[in-house]
Amino acid sequence: MTTTPGHAIHRHHHITLCTGGAQEDFDFHTKVLGLKIVKRTLLYDGQVPIYHFYYGNDNGNESTLVTSFPMRHTGRKARKGSGQIGSVSLSIPEGALDYWTARLTESGFETRYSERFGESQLEFQHPCGIDYRLVATKDDARTPHTKGPVPAEHMIRGTHAITVSVRDMDMMDEFMELGWGGTRVAADSEGVRYQIGAGGSGRYVDFVVEPNVKQGSWSLGEGFIHHMAFEVDTHEQQNAIKATLEALGFTDTSDVKNRGYFDSIYVRTPGGALFEATVSHQPSFACDEPADRIGHDVIVSPQFKQDLPGLIAQLGAIQD
16 A cells, blocks of 8 residues: 555544633543543643643553643633534443443533444533543554553543544545545445544544535634644655645644644644644653652743743643
């Protein structure tokens, strides 16, 4: 099979959400879902301070990461719709659905059992309304967070899939196959599934075709999934992906941006969703905190010159 630079993309890196209140988001991810806070920093873009939280396993390994921009203090709201990533699916061990149904119900969340592509999943929502799914998977070898409130045998392993809402697949098929190195592996009455790299949990991109759904938000605002990042090993591969995308006509592709813990390029896909190709720094989250204290302190992003207490006064202190 002929390969393209997009085949250097081999799994998810992280997903980023625009959520509501900072404490609400922190409590949901760490106390309900049991993820570790692996970095507390600020959004690297703009002059309005916005927290950027990273949640994952003990070390914040790639493809275990859910990140968020809590937006409520800005007053900006998002609109769900087409041209967005509509939901995020997280991998849990096979047999853990009953545990999670009970846990979420006891925590006040409504759940619904469903199936897609032969997978059993539990649907629920973040407190700000973002759609989540827990998918029972076999043979997911990723190490979970081991010191949280959820026993390791039931714990989330990392991202499993995203579901992107599009009006049609005509141009997205071309993008996924020629630009992003994906392979179409399944289809149903709702849409299609692509796998990245070798496939398996943490490597799926699902699409649902919704021709009558209005366009959703792209700008930052509470209540939607902002982008999905995918892992690339080297800057040479990342540069080749950017050149390929631009040669295909996908010129809405950013220059490389240093995000402190990784370097990223972003592309607005033809279906509307924002994708990112990411090369991790080495070390990543331990570059500005001791490895045994990652996620402990708020790390100020480089564009802000104010003192930390002044920023926390605007954003609110987080109670662990």
